[in-house]
Amino acid sequence: MTAAPQTVEPPRPLAGTETLFSLDPAVVHLNHGSFGAVPVSVQRLQRRLHEEQEADPDGFFADLPARVAAARTRIAAALGTEPELLALVPNVTDAIAVTLANVPLSAGDRVLVTDHGYGTVNEAVRRRAEDAGAELRTVRLPLDLPDGEAVREAVLAEVTDRTVLAVLDGITSPTARRVATPDLLRELRGRGVTTVVDAAHEPGMLAGPVPAEADFWFGNLHKWAFAPRATGVLVVRPEWAGKIRPLILSWEDHQGYPASVEWRGTLDYTPYLAAPAGLDLLETFGPGVVRAHNERLVAYGAALVAERTGLAALPFSAGLSMRALRLPPGVAETLPQAQELMAEMWRRHAVRTVARPWAGGGVLRVCAQLYNRAPEYEVLAGGLAGLLG
Structure with missing residues (x-):
């Protein structure tokens, strides 16, 4: 085994994390950003909730609105917002659908997304713009674009007096970059643009409250906040709360948002009820401690992969638990090629990771969570080196 990079040292595993999850130890789990992993204690709570529901379904559903409201209050406090502005949703896909159904668009309006946006979210925006006769503009953010001001200026350069809506990522999924910073959101609001933030990866990964500058902000709790799948949140500014109409009518519709x-009738609400336990667990370890550990570990992992394979590490945003590297020409340039690369890493090395086609080439994303250990990145690096030749 060759020496690890000298410029980056992995952190020591946090005490108490050895049995925190029920992941198969024969698998190298380096793709936390896609589906997360639910801690054992949260799994057990959700199972008890299921048992309670099946023991007395009528009683469970009769008490459910008040219990969901209590969970909402706890989650809102953790995210630094007000419970009357936050709605629990299964995931960000639901949240973008609700958002787009409630934002007025007219023929001739201009809508902004970026080429780093999540595929299904950008597609939802495209369809909404098309239905309204609005113009969709995709902001190009080159993979080597420096973080911060350069990203901000690239977005603002596409804003005109016809721009009424901007849908931007808090943290981009495939490339692990911050886009919708408070400064950028503030500038867009100042120009009369309604701002929508896809913050799928922010809860649990980033410190700080939901940005007040965002008109709509939505994120997943089942990625980095230890909640069961599927638990997400939609947060709106106060002026929007009284205007939100749900996509599906229910007996609670008379209460208004949230x-x-x-x-949603007989939807499984146990993830919502168990989500506060995930936040409590995060508090037990210390959110800042977890973030620092994950950031340092992913920095080590990305540096190791770059060193062993020769892949170029892409610009990254500080404080994140994900990094991205540029794959060589001819690798993962199409979705089938990316899927084949992931399948080969699984078949040959039992590694779960993610690759995606991007801007005429391929991108590999590396993640870090409390269950990961430094040797797992050795397996990833060695496996990639063998596959890439």
Whole structure:
């Protein structure tokens, strides 16, 4: 085994994390950003909730609105927002659908997304713009674009007096970059642009409250906040709360937002009820401690992969638990090629990671969470080196 990079040292595993998750030890799990992993204690709580529901379904559903409201209050406090502005949703896909259904668009309006946006979110925006006769503009953010001001200026350069809506990532999924910073959101609001933030990866990964500058902000709790799948949140500015109409009518519709958005008949609500336990667990370890550990570990992993394979590490945003590297020409340039690369890493090395086609080439994303250990990145690096030749 060759020496690890000298410029980056991995952190020591945090005490108490050895049995925190129920992941198969024969698998190298380096793709936390896609589906997360639910801690054992949170799994057990959700199982108890399921048992309670099946023991007395009528009683469970009769008490459910008040219990969901209590969970919402706890989650809102953790995210630094008000419970009357936050609705629980299964995931950001639901949240973008609710958002786009409630934002007025007219023929001739201009809508902005970026080429780093999540595929299904950008597609939802495209369809909404097309239906309204609005113009969709995709902001190009080159993979080597420096972080911060350069990203901000690239977005603002596409804004005109016809721009009414901007849908931007808090943290981009495939490339692990911050886009919708408070400064950029503030500038867009100052120009009369309604701002929508896809913050799928922010809860649990970033410190700080939901940005007040965002008109709509939504994120997943089942990625980095230890909640069961599927638990997400939609947060709106106060002036929008009274205007939100749900996509699906229910008996709670008369209460208005947020209950009207949350209630979906016999949906499984146990993830919502168990989500606060994930936040409590994060508090037990210390959110800042977890973030620092994950950031240092992913920095080590990305540096190791770059050193062993010769892949170029892409610009990254500080404080994140994900990094991205540029794959060589001819690798993962199409979705089938990317899927084949991931399948080969699984078949040959039992590694779960993610690759995606991007800007005429391929990108590999590396993640770090409390269950990961430094030797796992050795397996990833060695496996990639063998596959890439």
